[in-house]
Amino acid sequence: MPTYVYDFSEGSADMRALLGGKGANLAEMTSIGLPVPDGFTITTEACLAYLRDGKTRPPELDQQVADHLAGLEQRTGKRLGDPRDPLLVSVRSGAPVSMPGMMDTILNLGLNDDSVAGLAAAGERFARDSYRRFIQMYGDVVAEVDGHLFEDALTRRKMSRRVTSDVELSAEDLEAVIGEFKAIYRRETGEDFPQDPRVQLDRAVDAVFRSWNTPRARTYRREYDISDDLGTAVNIVQMVFGNMGNDSATGVCFTRNPSTGARELYGEFLVNAQGEDVVAGIRTPQPLAELEAVMPEAFAALLEQMRGLEQHYREMQDIEFTIERGTLYILQTRTGKRTAAAAVRIAREMTEEGVLTRTEALTRVDPSQLDQLLHPGLDPTAETTVIAHGLNASPGAAVGAAVFDAETAEAWGKAGEDVILVRWETTPDDIHGVIRAQGVLTARGGMTSHAAVVARGLGKPCVAGAEGIRIDLEHRMFSASGHDIHEGDVITIDGGRGEVMLGAVPLVPPQVNEDFDTITAWADDVRRLAVRANADTPEDAVRARELGAEGIGLCRTEHMFFGEERLPVVQEMIMATDEDQRRAVLGRLLPFQQGDFEGIFRAMAGLPVTIRLLDPPLHEFLPDLTDLVLEIEQMREAGRPEHEIARRERVAARVRTLREVNPMLGTRGCRLGLLYPEIYEMQVRAIIRAALAVEATGVEIMHPLVGFREELRRLRALTERVIEEESGDALGVLVGTMIEVPRAALTADEIAEVADFCSFGTNDLTQMTLAFSRDDAERSFLPRYLEEGVLESNPFETLDQSGVGRLIQTAASLARETKPAIKLGICGEHGGDPASVAFCHRVGLDYVSCSPFRVPIARLAAAQAAIAEAAEVA
Numbered sequence: 001m002p003t004y005v006y007d008f009s010e011g012s013a014d015m016r017a018l019l020g021g022k023g024a025n026l027a028e029m030t031s032i033g034l035p036v037p038d039g040f041t042i043t044t045e046a047c048l049a050y051l052r053d054g055k056t057r058p059p060e061l062d063q064q065v066a067d068h069l070a071g072l073e074q075r076t077g078k079r080l081g082d083p084r085d086p087l088l089v090s091v092r093s094g095a096p097v098s099m100p101g102m103m104d105t106i107l108n109l110g111l112n113d114d115s116v117a118g119l120a121a122a123g124e125r126f127a128r129d130s131y132r133r134f135i136q137m138y139g140d141v142v143a144e145v146d147g148h149l150f151e152d153a154l155t156r157r158k159m160s161r162r163v164t165s166d167v168e169l170s171a172e173d174l175e176a177v178i179g180e181f182k183a184i185y186r187r188e189t190g191e192d193f194p195q196d197p198r199v200q201l202d203r204a205v206d207a208v209f210r211s212w213n214t215p216r217a218r219t220y221r222r223e224y225d226i227s228d229d230l231g232t233a234v235n236i237v238q239m240v241f242g243n244m245g246n247d248s249a250t251g252v253c254f255t256r257n258p259s260t261g262a263r264e265l266y267g268e269f270l271v272n273a274q275g276e277d278v279v280a281g282i283r284t285p286q287p288l289a290e291l292e293a294v295m296p297e298a299f300a301a302l303l304e305q306m307r308g309l310e311q312h313y314r315e316m317q318d319i320e321f322t323i324e325r326g327t328l329y330i331l332q333t334r335t336g337k338r339t340a341a342a343a344v345r346i347a348r349e350m351t352e353e354g355v356l357t358r359t360e361a362l363t364r365v366d367p368s369q370l371d372q373l374l375h376p377g378l379d380p381t382a383e384t385t386v387i388a389h390g391l392n393a394s395p396g397a398a399v400g401a402a403v404f405d406a407e408t409a410e411a412w413g414k415a416g417e418d419v420i421l422v423r424w425e426t427t428p429d430d431i432h433g434v435i436r437a438q439g440v441l442t443a444r445g446g447m448t449s450h451a452a453v454v455a456r457g458l459g460k461p462c463v464a465g466a467e468g469i470r471i472d473l474e475h476r477m478f479s480a481s482g483h484d485i486h487e488g489d490v491i492t493i494d495g496g497r498g499e500v501m502l503g504a505v506p507l508v509p510p511q512v513n514e515d516f517d518t519i520t521a522w523a524d525d526v527r528r529l530a531v532r533a534n535a536d537t538p539e540d541a542v543r544a545r546e547l548g549a550e551g552i553g554l555c556r557t558e559h560m561f562f563g564e565e566r567l568p569v570v571q572e573m574i575m576a577t578d579e580d581q582r583r584a585v586l587g588r589l590l591p592f593q594q595g596d597f598e599g600i601f602r603a604m605a606g607l608p609v610t611i612r613l614l615d616p617p618l619h620e621f622l623p624d625l626t627d628l629v630l631e632i633e634q635m636r637e638a639g640r641p642e643h644e645i646a647r648r649e650r651v652a653a654r655v656r657t658l659r660e661v662n663p664m665l666g667t668r669g670c671r672l673g674l675l676y677p678e679i680y681e682m683q684v685r686a687i688i689r690a691a692l693a694v695e696a697t698g699v700e701i702m703h704p705l706v707g708f709r710e711e712l713r714r715l716r717a718l719t720e721r722v723i724e725e726e727s728g729d730a731l732g733v734l735v736g737t738m739i740e741v742p743r744a745a746l747t748a749d750e751i752a753e754v755a756d757f758c759s760f761g762t763n764d765l766t767q768m769t770l771a772f773s774r775d776d777a778e779r780s781f782l783p784r785y786l787e788e789g790v791l792e793s794n795p796f797e798t799l800d801q802s803g804v805g806r807l808i809q810t811a812a813s814l815a816r817e818t819k820p821a822i823k824l825g826i827c828g829e830h831g832g833d834p835a836s837v838a839f840c841h842r843v844g845l846d847y848v849s850c851s852p853f854r855v856p857i858a859r860l861a862a863a864q865a866a867i868a869e870a871a872e873v874a
Helices: 013-031 044-052 061-076 115-122 124-141 147-160 171-189 197-211 215-224 276-280 288-294 296-313 340-352 358-363 367-374 406-414 428-436 450-458 514-526 538-546 557-561 567-575 579-604 625-637 642-658 670-675 677-694 709-727 742-746 748-754 762-770 774-779 781-787 804-818 834-842 852-873
Strands: 005-007 039-042 089-094 105-109 233-238 249-254 266-271 317-324 327-335 386-389 391-394 397-403 419-423 439-442 462-464 470-472 477-480 483-486 490-494 499-502 530-534 552-556 609-612 699-703 734-739 757-760 823-826 847-850
Touching (some): 005 013, 013 089, 039 061, 044 233, 115 124, 266 276, 340 367, 367 514, 367 834, 391 450, 406 428, 428 450, 439 490, 530 538, 567 579, 677 699, 709 748, 734 748, 748 757, 748 804, 762 774, 774 781, 804 823
Parallel strands (some): 419 439, 699 734, 734 757
Antiparallel strands (some): 089 233, 249 266, 317 327, 386 499, 397 490
16 A cells, blocks of 8 residues: 655655655654654655546545544644644645745644634634634635635724734734634635534645646746656644744744855744745744844754754755744755855855865756846946835846736736836736746835745846835836836836836846856866857957857857948848859958957957858848838839839849748758858858968868758868968868758768768757747747647757757767767757756767857856766766
8 A cells, every 4th residue: 555644753855756845854854853843744646646536535545644643643632623722733735846935835724613712722812813814824725715805804804993914903803804704715615614624634635736736836847847747745734833922933044145145144033923924925024133132042042953954954944933932943944045146155155164065066056047147237337216125135136117917027028028027025826927027026025025035046136025115006006205106117126235216227247256256167177068159249259258168169150241331241242143243242241251250269269169151041131022112112102213213123123032931941051152152262261361360270160051961072172172272271170060950960970071070050950850930939839838738848948858859869979980089069059058968968069059148057067967977877
């Protein structure tokens, strides 16, 4: 018979997959003697069985829960639902991977009209407050009653008593609230609030199981690439109470500052409150340091437990605690989510403290998070009008239009508009809006509120608890310092300083600090894969070097054809009627290209530079045909001279000639080089002259879109002829190809005969292999595919390893059969995606190339791939 339930004393940290992160940590803390409330955990396997069997409980589960509940009652000396001294429990979810705010918690389960009287022995107001909380949570989470109905009723009661805080309501007030809540429950569900504690428990467990597949949970898993197959455990925990009076409290703390990584007090607490109050933003909590003055003995005990937990787990911890009448209880500990700046600092400092090895430190930083360190900040010289202050909940600055709900944030964000999501406080249901927003501003809540935690995880700026703003949802606006900000008005937030500013404040690039440099330098010592950058200008090349690039893996020469001076010359070349005319115009383009190449070679200072010859079809350099036809018609109506009209008609005729049904699969890449060899000759000549001028080495010339060996053989001959004419091949130039056509991957052994290197252009290779036009797919069916699980990830962001990846692996193997020392890499944007980098390491490529700002991500990801490989071998 499968075991679906474990007491905390029966588990350990090693059982994370089965007990979930929260259950495994509760078991581990129990085993090392921490003051943890008693309880048991229902496993993730029970959840998966429930969902797999059409939301039906496994037949063994009910009896196992009954047995473990009986054991808990015996150990505590209390019985669930006892009208004299009831046992109350919380029901908490806990997936194997931390998903803060994504799942649902129920407190005070076991209360009913009889047992609330037994609880009242500890205080009438306390008992009534606990019961109204339970009805509210249970109604919202289990019965799916709109939570605002309860909140509105509570607000009306506070207004009628002219108070602003829940704790100011009397026991009599709360008794009236309980009556209103039960009436709401009956009206919305068609049944009375359940009085049987075992029915309450069973329905609560089912609700936690179901919550694994709520839209907000699925959205969070997609954002963080978490598997849908993990399931969530359910933790049944004996209640301890932080709302028993002024000698009780609840709070959340971190063993280090999750925003900066500093080893300092960081956290918040509320006196006379229950756990969810701190993170829900209902009341603004007090800083943790103030707990020493309020409850000195509990504060000292908490500091001791914080030190012990960090040493035990060898990681920064996020801890939930409750103080019941002066006694400290640890409710939960888990690895704390942190900003990228905090992650690299904590990794470096824990290594210097001797807690971690360098290898362990490298595995503690999420490569994708490094992108946060490259986000812009406020221009320090800019004038600002600060209209509100809040907590500096998540660093970075953002500019955008104010919007007041998650749906608007998502819609406007998808349409390409920068937005700031402004809320009283965010809830897990707002996750889709937070993801699309540039930043988040809340009027309530603290450093551990939902908005703060989620924004930090996403690397977005957040200002929380800005109590000076007054939100008017009916009129879609907020007021602050005498200013009215309507929906669509632009504001700026600085999550590092907790400031809200009027209008758009100029932003500046961020600075990379010593912690960042240290961690990436350690990564360089470990990784095997080289990391290059995709750079098309000298400025991009300089930036790439600053971020640690070891060369350029893709320089797209067509980007050098645009600009006020150059584009007219390129268009004149395209309009040429014969080769002689084209060569004459190309001669005028050559100096432009040569100058760009010289700048790039200087920036790279001898590192390899792979230059891709012209790839896009020629019509992309000419005006749009529809625009041309409209322009010509307008010229006629305006009576413009015939020779001007004739000139534009010649351009339109050329556009028609070059027009193709599917240009991506038409006359582009190496096909252009074979049809118009003079174009490639000019480019090669510019490359070689630039290399000679600055004494460059490491020059690599890449021919795009090759599908046949003969294409590359002919173009190599052209390239070598020009090199010989210009330099006598004194530079040791390599000649290779970009593999972006599936046929080239399948015949890489043949292509390797005439190639010194092959670089996989994974952007086009993905399009051609999947038969997806990226622009069309991302605008139409791809979002639906991702939402409904047809695809687990966007194949243009994370490499399709079983399809496109298999082509790459096959091509690499075939190429090395022909030429064992051939250089292989990828130059699509997948080169900056950690999962794709790990794949490239596994299949034995020599390098990855990505945009300059993703170079640090690739460096760390390549190191982690090497560490994982070494661990597997060991």
